[in-house]
Amino acid sequence: MPASQATLLIKKLVKTFPAGNQRIQALRGLSMQAHDSDFIAIMGPSGSGKSTLLHCIAGLCQADTGEIYLDGKLLANNNDRQMTALRRQKIGVIFQSFNLLPNLSVGDNICLPIYADGKKVDKDKLYSLAKRLGIVDKLKRRPASLSGGEQQRAAIARTLLCEPSLILADEPTGSLDSIAGNQFCELLRSLCEEEKRSILLVTHEPSVAVWAKKVIVLHDGQKIGQLELPEQMPATELAHIYREIIADAPRFSATATMPTK
Ligand SMILES: Nc1ncnc2c1ncn2[C@@H]1O[C@H](COP(=O)(O)OP(=O)(O)OP(=O)(O)O)[C@@H](O)[C@H]1O
Numbered sequence: 001m002p003a004s005q006a007t008l009l010i011k012k013l014v015k016t017f018p019a020g021n022q023r024i025q026a027l028r029g030l031s032m033q034a035h036d037s038d039f040i041a042i043m044g045p046s047g048s049g050k051s052t053l054l055h056c057i058a059g060l061c062q063a064d065t066g067e068i069y070l071d072g073k074l075l076a077n078n079n080d081r082q083m084t085a086l087r088r089q090k091i092g093v094i095f096q097s098f099n100l101l102p103n104l105s106v107g108d109n110i111c112l113p114i115y116a117d118g119k120k121v122d123k124d125k126l127y128s129l130a131k132r133l134g135i136v137d138k139l140k141r142r143p144a145s146l147s148g149g150e151q152q153r154a155a156i157a158r159t160l161l162c163e164p165s166l167i168l169a170d171e172p173t174g175s176l177d178s179i180a181g182n183q184f185c186e187l188l189r190s191l192c193e194e195e196k197r198s199i200l201l202v203t204h205e206p207s208v209a210v211w212a213k214k215v216i217v218l219h220d221g222q223k224i225g226q227l228e229l230p231e232q233m234p235a236t237e238l239a240h241i242y243r244e245i246i247a248d249a250p251r252f253s254a255t256a257t258m259p260t261k
Pocket residue numbers: 017018024025026044045046047048049050051052053
């Protein structure tokens with residue numbers, strides 16, 4: 001599919017962070033794209049730039065250079081207010097911090113972004129989502145009375161209830177047991193197949209990544225591998241391929257930092 005039709009198009013993204021009198025290069029000219037119904041798992045060693053990439057796409061941090069287009073529109077053209085609205089409506093973010101408000105019920109927390117937009121909540125949708133995530137009996141409770149995994153699922157529901165066309169998930173199964181993790185991956189897969197959402201899912205776990213249609217491997221801020229996944233690839237096979245890609249990765253360690261200007 002041509003890049004011009006991509007839901008998400010990223011061109012030569014560079015992001016550095018200050019580190020003393022040096023700068024860490026978290027992303028080194030990374031390019032990629034995602035279309036409707038793409039479900040892409042992003043894998044890579046710790047520090048390879050996965051979270052930085054998602055933060056840049058979500059507008060939570062600004063790249064030094066490079067461009068990100070969402071539905072053909074340059075994200076950098078949005079001001080903070082527009083970017084916040086985009087994050088409620090179009091870009092759904094599922095990160096590891098749950099950010100549930102302690103004084104609101106779980107149900108109200110889930111509905112909060114919709115209330116913030118002055119819209120009405122579709123109660124059927126809320127209950128069916130909560131049911132699929134296994135927290136329907138927790139909606140009236142306060143977040144503090146839920147386990148970590150249940151809070152994570154409430155945060156997931158809050159994001160998905162807004163029906164974002166692009167879902168960014170950073171290690172979302174970290175606090176979930178394997179059954180809840182699988183249910184969540186199944187839900188993501190159905191959102192991508194039945195509702196044509198685009199999903200970028202960062203994970204270290206091959207058993208999670210195999211739910212995706214494609215895997216992108218990052219290393220030292222660059223894309224070093226991309227593979228299309230057949231239906232039902234065993235996680236052990238993906239783990240093996242991943243290890244081979246990483247073993248062949250170019251080494252940038254000597255240039256992992258660069259002096260500040
Ligand atoms: N706010 C920051 N300030 C300074 N350096 C940062 C900052 N955020 C990220 N980095 C650095 O940028 C690089 C990429 O970090 P990033 O968090 O994107 O890695 P990651 O692939 O998500 O790792 P992990 O799998 O451990 O979550 C790392 O070297 C990290 O130390």
